[in-house]
Amino acid sequence: MAVNLWQPEDGGLQQILQLLRESQSPDNATQRAVQQKLEELNKYPDFNNYLIFVLTKLTSEDEPTRSLSGLILKNNIRAHYEKFPPEVTDFIKQECLGSIGDPSPLIRATIGILVTTIVAKGSLENWPGLLPSLCQNLDSEDYNVCEGAFGALQKICEDSAEVLDTEALNRPLNILIPKFLQFFKHNSAKIRSHAIACVNQFIISRSQALMMHIDSFLENLFFLSTDEDSEVRKNVCRALVMLVEVRMDRLIPHINNLVEYMLMRTQDPDQTVALEACEFWLSLAEQPICKEVLTAHTDRLIPVLIHGMKYSEIDIILLKGDVEDDETIPDKESDIKPRFHRSRTHSIGKSGEERSPLARQLNKMDKSLDSDIVLNEGDDEDDGSMDDDALSDWNLRKCSAAALDVLANVFHDEILPVVLPILKELLFHQEWEIKESGILVLGAIAEGCMNGMMVHLPELIPYLITCLSDKKALVRSITCWTLSRYAHWVVGQPHELYLKPLMTELLKRVLDANKRVQEAACSAFATLEEEACTELVPYLGFILETLVYAFGKYQHKNLLILYDAIGTLADSVGHHLNKPEYITLLMPPLIEKWNILKDTDKDLFPLLECLSSVATALQSGFLPYCEPVFRRCVSLIEQTLNQDFAHFSNPEQFEAPDKDFMIVALDLLSGLAEGVEHHIEALASSSNLLKLLYQCMQDPMAEVRQSSFALLGDLTKACFPHVKPFIGEFMPVLGANLNPEFISVCNNATWAIGELSIKAGEDMKPYVPVVLSRLIVIINRPNTPKTLLENTAITIGRLGLVCPQTVAPMLQQFIRQWCTSLRNIRDNEEKDSSFRGVCEMINLNPNGVVQDFIFFCDAIASWVSPKEDLKEMFFKILHGFKNQVGDENWTRFSDQFPPPLRERLAQHYGV
Numbered sequence: 001m002a003v004n005l006w007q008p009e010d011g012g013l014q015q016i017l018q019l020l021r022e023s024q025s026p027d028n029a030t031q032r033a034v035q036q037k038l039e040e041l042n043k044y045p046d047f048n049n050y051l052i053f054v055l056t057k058l059t060s061e062d063e064p065t066r067s068l069s070g071l072i073l074k075n076n077i078r079a080h081y082e083k084f085p086p087e088v089t090d091f092i093k094q095e096c097l098g099s100i101g102d103p104s105p106l107i108r109a110t111i112g113i114l115v116t117t118i119v120a121k122g123s124l125e126n127w128p129g130l131l132p133s134l135c136q137n138l139d140s141e142d143y144n145v146c147e148g149a150f151g152a153l154q155k156i157c158e159d160s161a162e163v164l165d166t167e168a169l170n171r172p173l174n175i176l177i178p179k180f181l182q183f184f185k186h187n188s189a190k191i192r193s194h195a196i197a198c199v200n201q202f203i204i205s206r207s208q209a210l211m212m213h214i215d216s217f218l219e220n221l222f223f224l225s226t227d228e229d230s231e232v233r234k235n236v237c238r239a240l241v242m243l244v245e246v247r248m249d250r251l252i253p254h255i256n257n258l259v260e261y262m263l264m265r266t267q268d269p270d271q272t273v274a275l276e277a278c279e280f281w282l283s284l285a286e287q288p289i290c291k292e293v294l295t296a297h298t299d300r301l302i303p304v305l306i307h308g309m310k311y312s313e314i315d316i317i318l319l320k321g322d323v324e325d326d327e328t329i330p331d332k333e334s335d336i337k338p339r340f341h342r343s344r345t346h347s348i349g350k351s352g353e354e355r356s357p358l359a360r361q362l363n364k365m366d367k368s369l370d371s372d373i374v375l376n377e378g379d380d381e382d383d384g385s386m387d388d389d390a391l392s393d394w395n396l397r398k399c400s401a402a403a404l405d406v407l408a409n410v411f412h413d414e415i416l417p418v419v420l421p422i423l424k425e426l427l428f429h430q431e432w433e434i435k436e437s438g439i440l441v442l443g444a445i446a447e448g449c450m451n452g453m454m455v456h457l458p459e460l461i462p463y464l465i466t467c468l469s470d471k472k473a474l475v476r477s478i479t480c481w482t483l484s485r486y487a488h489w490v491v492g493q494p495h496e497l498y499l500k501p502l503m504t505e506l507l508k509r510v511l512d513a514n515k516r517v518q519e520a521a522c523s524a525f526a527t528l529e530e531e532a533c534t535e536l537v538p539y540l541g542f543i544l545e546t547l548v549y550a551f552g553k554y555q556h557k558n559l560l561i562l563y564d565a566i567g568t569l570a571d572s573v574g575h576h577l578n579k580p581e582y583i584t585l586l587m588p589p590l591i592e593k594w595n596i597l598k599d600t601d602k603d604l605f606p607l608l609e610c611l612s613s614v615a616t617a618l619q620s621g622f623l624p625y626c627e628p629v630f631r632r633c634v635s636l637i638e639q640t641l642n643q644d645f646a647h648f649s650n651p652e653q654f655e656a657p658d659k660d661f662m663i664v665a666l667d668l669l670s671g672l673a674e675g676v677e678h679h680i681e682a683l684a685s686s687s688n689l690l691k692l693l694y695q696c697m698q699d700p701m702a703e704v705r706q707s708s709f710a711l712l713g714d715l716t717k718a719c720f721p722h723v724k725p726f727i728g729e730f731m732p733v734l735g736a737n738l739n740p741e742f743i744s745v746c747n748n749a750t751w752a753i754g755e756l757s758i759k760a761g762e763d764m765k766p767y768v769p770v771v772l773s774r775l776i777v778i779i780n781r782p783n784t785p786k787t788l789l790e791n792t793a794i795t796i797g798r799l800g801l802v803c804p805q806t807v808a809p810m811l812q813q814f815i816r817q818w819c820t821s822l823r824n825i826r827d828n829e830e831k832d833s834s835f836r837g838v839c840e841m842i843n844l845n846p847n848g849v850v851q852d853f854i855f856f857c858d859a860i861a862s863w864v865s866p867k868e869d870l871k872e873m874f875f876k877i878l879h880g881f882k883n884q885v886g887d888e889n890w891t892r893f894s895d896q897f898p899p900p901l902r903e904r905l906a907q908h909y910g911v
Contacts, residue, residue, distance in 0.1 A: 006046070008053050008089050011085045011728055016041075017058075018063050020072075038072065045085050048076055052092045055110060056099035063106045068109035074117050081121040093118065093843035097133050100152060101145030108148035124156075124163055131172050131238040135179060143188060150183075157201040165207050173202065173209035175844040181213060184220040189229035196235035203242040214250055218243075222254070225261055230270035237265055237276035246281040252289070259297050266304050271312070271396050278308060278399040285406035298411060302418045306426075308400030309444070310437040311474070315397065324473050325513040330555055367626035387689070401444045408448025416452045419445060427463070432472045439467060443482030450489070457489055461498050468505040473512075477520035484524035495535070503528065507546040510565075515558055518550070522561045526568040528572040537576045543569065544585045548637075551589040556603075559593075566590075566614035567677035572892060577614070580620035586627060590614065594629075599636060599661070608633075608664040612671030618767045619675050626676055629668065636665040637692050644699075661702050666696065666707035673714035681719035690715075690726050692783070693851065697733045702742050709734070709748035720759040727760060731767040738774035740781060741789065747788045750775065754795035758833055761802045768799055768806045775799075776810060779817045793821035797834025800841045808841035811848025823862040832870060835859075839873040846880075854880060854896060861904040873910075878911045 019041075023034040054061065054069035073092070081089075094114050100398055102108050119127065134156075137149035153176075157164065165173045176198070182197035199217060200211045210217065217239075224236050240258065243251055251258060265277035273585045281301070284290050294301065311319075320326070385814055408415060419441065426438025442460065445453065452459075464486075467479040483490075483502060490498045506528065509521035529536060536543065547569070550562055566586070570577055577586075590611060597604050611629065615622045643657035669689070673680050684690070693715075696708040712730065716723050724731075734756075737749040753771055757764050778784060779792045800807040818838065825831055842849050842856075860874045882890045894902055894911070904910050 006053075006087075008050050012016070012050060013053070013058075016047075016054065016069075017047040017061065020054070020068055023072075023577050024064070025524045042076060042080060042667070043790055045088055045342050048073055048084065048088050049091050051076070051405055052114075054100070055107065055114075056095045059105070063104050066104075067106050067110045070107075072115055074114055077114070077117045077121055081118070089118075089122070093127060093130075097130070097386065099136070100137060100148040101140065101142055102148065105147075108144065108151055110154050111148065112152035115152045115840040116159045119156055120159055124160060124169055131169075131176075135175070138179065138183070143191075147188070147190055147194070150191060150198070154194050154197050157198045161201045161205060161207075165202070165205070165209065171209065173207060177202070177207075177209045177213055183417060184224060187696050189227070189232055192224065192227070193229065193231040194233055196221075196232065196239060200242065202236060202238050203239060203246055206246055211247075214247060218250060218254075224435060230268070230273050233268065233270070233273045233278045237262070237273060237280065238721065241276065241279045241283050244280065244287065246286055248289070255293055259293065263297065263301060263304060265323055266308065274308065275394065275396045275399055277303075278396060281305070281403035282399070282406055285403070285410050290410050294407070294410075298407070298415055299418050302404070302407070302415055303422060305404045306419075306422055306437070306441055307399045308396050309404070309440050311397060311433050315395070315475075316433070319474065319516075323514075324471075324725060326511045326515050327518070327553065329428065329515075360711050389638055396851065397440075401440055403826070405448065408445040411448070413449055413452030415445070418447055419449070420456075427460075434468075436475045436478050439464070441476045441481050443478070443485045446485035451610065454489065457486060458497075461486060461490060461502070465498075465501055465505050468509055470579070473514035473517050476509060476512065476514070476517045480506065480520035480524040484527035487524075487528045491528075491531045491535060495570055499532070499535070500539075503536075503543075507543065510546055510550055511553060514741070518554065518558050519561055522550075522558065522565045526565045529565070529568045529572040533572045534574070534576060537573055540573060540582060541585075542578065545723035548585050548766050551593075560603065560606045562612035567610035570610075570613040570617035574617050575619055577617045578619055582619075583621050584619065585810055586614070591625060594632075599632075599639065602658070602660075604636075605660060605664050608668045614669040615668070615671040615675040617675070619677075620679070622672070622675050623679055626672060626679065627683060630672060630680070630687075633665040633669050633672075634687050634692065637662050637696065638688075640665075641692060641695055659699070659704055662696065663707045666693075666704070670707070670711045670714045673711070673718040677718045680715070681722055684715065684719050684722045690722065690892065694726065694729055694733075697730070697737075702745050705737060705742075706744045706748050709737070709745065709752045713748070713752035716752065716755040716759055721755075722758070724763075727756065727763065727767075731756075731770055735770040736769070738771060738778065740778050740784060743785055743788055745779070747785075747791055750778070750791045754791070754798045754830070754834075757798040757802050758796070764799065765803050765806060768803050772796070772799060772807060772810065774816050779814050779821065789817070789821040790825055793818045794830045794834045797822075799837065801833055801837030804837070804840040804844055807837075808848065811841050811845045812851070815849050816852040816855050818861035819852065823859045825862075827864050827866070832867065835863075835866075836873065839870075839877060842877055854893075857897065857905060858901055860909070861901050875909050878909050882911050 019034060019037055022030055025031065051069045051073040055066050055073065058066060076753055076803065077084075077092075084092075092114070096111050096118075100108065100111055100115075102111065115130070119130070124130065134149045134153050137145050138153075140146050140149070163169065164176065165171060178200045180195045183191055186192050186195065221236050221239055224232055227233055227236070239264070240251075262277050262280040266274055266280075268274040268277060284293065287293075304893050423438055424440055426434055426441065429435045429438065442464075461483070464479055464483050468476055468483075470476050470479070479626070483506070490502055491501070506521055508527050510525060512518050512521060547562065547566055551559070554562055577583075590607070593603075593607055596613070597607065606670065615626075615629070640657045640659060640662035644659070646654040647656045693708055693712060696704050697712070699705055699708070712723070712734075731753075734749045736751050737745050740746050746865075753775075775792050779789060779796065784792075796807070796818060815838070822831060822834065838856075857878070860878070863871075863874075866874065885893065896904075897905070
């Protein structure tokens, strides 16, 4: 690259320096003026030359001003890099490399940020001299040059790890990894730390260049394990934690020493090191070898984890732990993290979602306290939102609790002899911080140690209920969460003993004077609702009065959680909510919020989710509110589609829309169709909903398509005559979305095809070829999720019911998987229609089932009480098969059945 000798004009330089000084002013008006001026200056090509000049050459200015100049340049590179003239780009690159060893750490770090931003926007291929130059600088005798180059390389490794391992660049990693390893023993801790951090970027991707040097890497890590610098120790721990996942085979020979080391580091005086080390237990718990490795160490490890679960002094200060009553203080908007709506998914014959291991959800925390660990047991529907930026980060308390939770799920009751004596000491301690940590421990072990804890719960639950009235808000909030972890047990006991007192006290906490407690109580109550379901019906009036009173009391953030609690209540009690006195209580505050919120307000998301559940539960009780809700949802969809088209046509002039508005409106319409059923027909027929739905079904965003297909299925059930004219357009789109790579989209498209089949009957015949072959591929695909398998089986059966002549010839290709997919779902209409379809197909093509007849027998036996005519179909098929093969062969065949199956078929069908 030729040297560019550009020099600034003094007048221009002074103008920019003045602008940089003004931009540090706290005054908003000055800030706006600066922003406007910056936009104007971006029209001049060499403006960016001035910015890099101030950063790298103008040592007369203070460092914050110079650094700010670099950060403004970084933003310009992000926004306008492709418009920079080549000479400006070359000058910036030249100056970055020339000043990489600036004496100031702040300036070096800023240059590193610029370098990686240029690489991200313009690619490494377009800066061929960068890596050789930085590598050469690593060998410089000047510490600043070496550190500056390493800082830039670390940022490039973080941002462009994949590119560094590609043929396009001749795999620079093959040179870089050995080079980095040379610096693990450098005499500067900062350089050692950079070197480890660079290599760490390539562990998870199992980079070949690193795997070739894995033994040397491990040797160096062990050498640095007792380094006096905390940043180095932190990076060593981080590397070892990732290696557990990637190269456990290499760690096994050292495992006992490694466990001892991590035990020590989990107690490191530097909390950031302790946190990295604590992650080790989470990673190890996912390895099959965990139990074998840790059995000898649990008596020392568990107390260390429990010790880490106590609030630190700084936590308490940041959480305003001394503030008890803050309910009248409005929330700062910055406290309210963005919410993301989750689209509807149709599942069949399921009583509830499968629970996922809690530790994976720990940093979601949306259903509980940012202050606590929230090992939330919710489904994957929880979205992450927390407040208090300082604590929204993962910290040692949360990680220790997560580790205790996963280890409780590995060792179960075996850890109780270690935990219980400590727990006894903590729970009844005079100091609130220690008592609080004990309550957290009790919650963390709830899932893994439930069997062993049951004997203690008759004593512990009443004690926890008294802790709901503790004078410290942080104790009250964690108690809400821990009680929610035992909700399943509580609901299974006589109501008078635990459920009623718990519900009474928890509802008092919903109206607590402390916002954190309100949030925890609302979330805990939502969990209780999910567990108790219709058990709550006798107490509905009392529950609704409390939740509705909270509407007038809550600040912004907790209102959003209150919507969740009301939506969950509606899901849990269903049609029992449809009573005039409950509707009169519940609907006015919801509709008031609905009227206040503008179409662009993201608070609509949780409100519409809530209304969707309420509409489905209230059924005809929602009719008085149906029309305005319907019209607004259609309007939200139309506005979003129009904005999307405008953006697509003219991206410079129009912003892309937030499609969550459309998704949440589609989902509320689904709830409405499910709730008011045929009453929605008049509204649908006087709107352009079906045309809009056709557009939504083809949206590039998967979540939009997912919600569209859910709505199509619900409209098909509620007002088929209105859907019928569009079947010819809809079916090819549905067929194209039978792609199991997008599980939820595929699931809902499959379900919608099944609903259309039932309503359209023989009219489906032209479309069977479009979808059947894809459905057969999905049902035979290994590792297909359970819900998708069930929906696929139902839909194949339903297609067979309405078009048996077309589907029956393919029977042998799907019958075994069909039987195993549906044997575990409970009796319902969808199962009924699918079985009828398969019976029709067996009558037409009995040979198609012969090889797998034992599976069909097993599927028949899964019915508890089939309708009489369906039972008759089963009877005829079973006896037809028996008669055809003869008694002797049938006996030989049925001897293969497990005894319960043999008995069931003999009892119900006489075979």
